[in-house]
Amino acid sequence: MDEDIHIHDIIVIGAGPCGLALAARLREHTPSALFTDSEHQRYHWMKASTTSKRTKPVRTSRRSRTDRDRLLQGPSPSKSTIDMAVLDAQSSTWMSSWNSKFSNLRISHLRSPMFFHPDPSDRDGLLSFTYREAREKELREIQGVVGKSLSKHQRKQQMKRKGSVNQETSYLDERDRNDYFRPSQSLFKKYCEEVASRYGLSDLVEEAEVSSISYEPSLVDKDSGIFTLKTSAGMKRARIVVMAVGAALKPKLPPDCPFCGLEQTGSVTHAFMRPNSSPSLSKQGNTLPPHVLRKIAAKKPTNIIVVGGGLTSAQITDTALSSGVTKVYHLMRGRMKVKHFDVDLPWVGKYKNYHLATFWSADDDEERFEMVRDARGGGSITPEYRKILQGHEAGGRVDICTETEIVGARWIEEKQCWEVKTRPEIEMPGIDHVVYATGLQVDFKGIPALQPLLGEQDVRCIGGMPCLTDDLMLSEDVPLFVTGRLASLRLGPGAGNLEGARMGAERIAWKVGELLRDWDKLSPGLDITENADSGYGSTGSGEEEVDSRRMGLGIENQFAVLGREDDEEDS
Incomplete structure (x- = not known):
């Protein structure tokens, strides 16, 4: 009976870079997207110091007190916070398809720079890992993109010779040179294994091909519905499902090629x-x-x-x-x-935030689709x-x-x-x-496993890509998340690469935390007090708690607590 099947909090479909990035992010309490290196050190030191002797500070302020639970905590990743399962059609290990493609084609190095990786804790994590393992010789410099920026003096000289000079939008400063090396595949593989081990994810993947996904909404307002997944390993159930499967379609010949229909005849x-x-x-x-x-x-x-x-x-x-x-x-x-x-260099270089801001402020998804197509350029x-x-x-x-x-x-x-x-x-x-070698077609509505769900949902697509919510959900009423290339209309042209995997994981993790807290104060076994400040939502459980998401983004800081106490005393 379906009622006897265990219900997971979340099932991630796909054990590639997007799946690994999300699973790791769900177990990381101080992600690098929100916290600087100094903040990481500070918060992890605070966590460690709680187990040692406590030193009572001398109070020099007229304020009565500042509660510890009103300041942002920095716990280490918990290994049992969310009931999560990961399904992959090809293997029971992380990155299996990725690794096999590199092996089959004998590719020695990645195309992407050092800061493109699935580790949520540290933007420079791969670079640090390389030096820690003494494997610097396995890096290859990306020639021709660093050190090309003109100095102020050079720009002035150029203006004298040629008149006005266009604003630089592509090249990278010399100080960024360390980022623009390419890791070897063996180094990257080892790093991904280290990330999976660090977050307790190594044994999480189950080999199972998903053939059908259906959703039954809850009859109770603001409660979770249930997804039912038919897989090659049996029936699975979850409150949240994440599609982290690239184009999600099996490779096939282009429909207009003269070999279509002759696959069984010739080679x-x-x-x-x-x-x-x-x-x-x-x-x-x-x-x-x-x-x-x-x-x-x-x-x-x-x-x-x-x-x-x-x-x-x-x-x-x-x-x-x-x-x-x-x-x-x-x-x-x-x-x-x-x-x-x-993607074009401006989307990777020092002005990428400008281009992303332009993308996110586009009038509609049609305009975003054109920007994605232009940036990738085939x-x-x-x-x-x-x-x-x-x-x-x-x-x-x-x-x-x-x-x-x-x-x-x-x-x-x-x-x-x-x-x-x-x-x-x-x-x-x-x-x-x-x-x-013509790539994979993107057709969200053509994914076989989604047909039961799409039969009940009106999903708008442009260029085969779904128009998702800003949190990468199918709709506000259906907690099916989509990341990777299929989320390009929200994440930008780089959605399908390693950087896009980390961006997508960040958005999804926040929304997952909010949903789980809204649904009966999280599932049994999930410590809500531990996670109130651990990066799983925009607000904590306390009414006056610092909003960790706003603080991480630079909109708010912990000193706001002090100002609030002043307001309380004045009132």
């Missing part, structure tokens, strides 16, 4: 489709089928096509060549775009991989065909190869294999 795949034909694929990369591997082993010429203009397509091309493929035809619909990050590759591709091209092993698309294809069974037609026409031999 064509999407880059993110999981291999299912041979265990050896995990060693050779997930893009090469057995018949290609056999030709490589027999020293026969092999030719493949890689379609896409993003970084993944470049990585697949490089991996295929290192696996022994003779020649790769790399096709792009547009021109090759080269940039360091998946697929792009890094300068590092452009150099790699150019090296392969100079050696005659790669043909980079920009502004080219496939218009026809026929599988020749006896030769086990494709006959491909392109526009403009390119002469090429029989193609042994085709890989589409």
